[in-house]
Amino acid sequence: xxxxxxxxxxxxxxxxxxxxxxxxxxxxxxxxxxxxxxxxxxxxxxxxxxxxxxxxxxxxxxxxxxxxxxxxxxxxxxxxxxxxxxxxxxxxxxxxxxxxxxxxxxxxxx
Amino acid sequence: xxxxxxxxxxxxxxxxxxxxxxxxxxxxxxxxxxxxxxxxxxxxxxxxxxxxxxxxxxxxxxxxxxxxxxxxxxxxxxxxxxxxxxxxxxxxxxxxxxxxxxxxxxxxxxxxxxxx
Numbered sequence: 001x002x003x004x005x006x007x008x009x010x011x012x013x014x015x016x017x018x019x020x021x022x023x024x025x026x027x028x029x030x031x032x033x034x035x036x037x038x039x040x041x042x043x044x045x046x047x048x049x050x051x052x053x054x055x056x057x058x059x060x061x062x063x064x065x066x067x068x069x070x071x072x073x074x075x076x077x078x079x080x081x082x083x084x085x086x087x088x089x090x091x092x093x094x095x096x097x098x099x100x101x102x103x104x105x106x107x108x109x110x
Numbered sequence: 111x112x113x114x115x116x117x118x119x120x121x122x123x124x125x126x127x128x129x130x131x132x133x134x135x136x137x138x139x140x141x142x143x144x145x146x147x148x149x150x151x152x153x154x155x156x157x158x159x160x161x162x163x164x165x166x167x168x169x170x171x172x173x174x175x176x177x178x179x180x181x182x183x184x185x186x187x188x189x190x191x192x193x194x195x196x197x198x199x200x201x202x203x204x205x206x207x208x209x210x211x212x213x214x215x216x217x218x219x220x221x222x223x224x225x226x
Contacts, residue, residue: 034215041198041222042220043218044153046215046217049214090215095166096141096158096206097155097166100152103150103152105150
């Protein structure tokens with residue numbers, strides 16, 4: 001079983017839709033959770049990070065963590081074509097090692 | 111400033127060449143990382159330097175040789191690579207500190223390597 005599971009998609013939505021991206025994990029030691037956006041042939045860009053259960057909002061993005069279910073989500077409101085990218089979740093337990101999901105490819109159609 | 115820079119952007123090399131990838135950050139981060147990323151796959155960890163010392167080597171072949179000359183710089187020396195080593199090589203940095211859980215990782219734009 002992988003440490004972090006993420007549906008690879010692709011996920012195709014119309015412009016303006018609410019997008020929900022999700023990851024599940026098996027290691028209860030994970031304490032720190034990140035979402036990255038990666039455009040084709042570019043490096044991952046940090047979108048959001050959180051270290052506690054609950055919601056964290058930043059503009060159109062909301063990160064949600066449910067440690068009891070070992071489940072994290074990223075919501076994108078009013079999605080735009082420029083949001084089309086691959087979204088990676090990442091997690092960290094203690095030492096300097098980060099665990100990545102496989103990435104979900106999102107396509108927002110105009 | 112949360113910038114990690116990498117040079118070169120693109121590199122084409124033959125299997126007998128020796129080349130180096132360079133990475134730089136000026137955020138005062140004490141942990142630096144090399145990842146390899148193949149198309150449509152997540153980044154795959156290769157090496158971690160913590161306080162300029164190699165702390166994690168994910169069983170990477172010896173044809174890849176990392177070096178951390180100082181706290182801001184990270185190099186990856188390449189020698190006798192194989193065509194299957196063609197990939198996007200990503201550098202990242204984080205505050206580090208080992209057990210510090212309040213940490214996050216910033217990536218550079220990557221070097222796209224092609225081995226002929």
